[in-house]
Amino acid sequence: MSDISSAQKQIIDAFNFRHACKVFDPERRISDGQFNTILEAARLSPSSFGFESWQILMVQSPEKRELFRDFAWGANGATNGTAGQLGTASHFAILLAHTDATMKHHSEYLQQHMREVKQLPEEVVGFINQAYEKFQKSDFGIEGKRQITDWSARQAYIALGNMMTVAAMLGIDSCPIEGFDMARTSATLEQHFGIDPESYQPAVMVAFGYRAGEPPFAKTRRDMDQIVSWY
Ligand SMILES: Cc1cc2nc3c(=O)[nH]c(=O)nc-3n(C[C@H](O)[C@H](O)[C@H](O)COP(=O)(O)O)c2cc1C
Structure with a gap:
């Protein structure tokens, strides 16, 4: 088998x-070395304009994780009678999206980011x-707090995907989590973590660890020709 085909197999196996x-x-528990590699995959991820808006x-x-249990229905095990990802993950992350406070064009933050980073x-x-x-005002029409924060979150999802793929390549399991009440999560982040909601909003959560058992369902996806059009 050539090097290229063995790399291809490794990638598809991981997916x-x-x-x-x-x-x-x-x-x-995931070792510190392996988790640092997952974090590096996030840090080195691309972002629009290179603004790393997350x-x-x-x-x-465990006490801090419990603060989210009531309203993080996608991670609290309510659907399967377990402690869920919140209660069992080796590592649990919340990806925060920058708001317009930092990501509006000409912001102080962006001047500093462009010069110093x-x-x-x-x-x-x-x-x-x-x-x-021009990009914000006319190309994409991204204006106001909600739209700019959503754009930042889109960049965060690139990091999310890369983190999960790298984890899989290391034999580490993961779960992306959107099953949470946004307003209550934001309030909890402000009250218990000192996160200013004017500057940061939760984008997505992600849990990492090692599976307790085999997945209950086989993977299902649309066929390639239902997804891709070639012209
Ligand atoms: C952005 C995003 C949010 C998700 N939120 C949750 C969640 O809150 N809880 C959960 O158990 N699964 C969640 N999932 C997992 C999806 O349900 C899952 O990826 C999909 O059904 C395909 O299954 P597979 O990932 O096992 O291949 C989420 C997936 C993505 C990409």
Whole structure:
């Protein structure tokens, strides 16, 4: 088998291995080294304009995780009578989306990000400010807190996907989680984690660990010709 085909097999095996894991083995913990690789996959992920419009909040304390149980119906095991992903995951993350406070064109935050993180020269900063203003106002029509936050969350989902794929390649299970009450999650983040809702809103949660049992269902997907059109 050539190198290319063995890499292809590794990739497809990882995608077949990954499933939305509902219950993890609570006794098994992901090593720090492996979890750092998952975090690196997020950190190195692409984002529109390179603005990295998301944060990752790791919720490891069992007490802190319990704060979400009542309204995180997609992670509390209510559907299968277990402690759910919240109660069994080795690692539990909440991806936060930046709001318009930082992501509106010409914001102070973006000036600093372009200069200090991206190390762009002044003339390029000026050019990107103009292009990003046009992008927000007319190209994509993304204006106001909700729309800008949703755009940030779209970038967060790229990191989410990469984290889950890298986990699967390491034999680590995961579950993406949108099953939560947005307003109550935001209020809990403010009250118990000091997250200012004017600056950050929850985008998606994701749990990692090792499956407690085999997936109950075989993977189902549409056929390729139902998904892809070639012209
Ligand atoms: C953005 C997103 C949010 C999801 N939210 C939940 C959730 O709250 N709880 C859950 O158990 N599964 C959740 N899922 C898992 C999906 O139901 C699952 O990916 C889908 O049914 C396909 O199954 P598979 O991932 O096992 O192949 C979510 C998936 C995605 C991509």
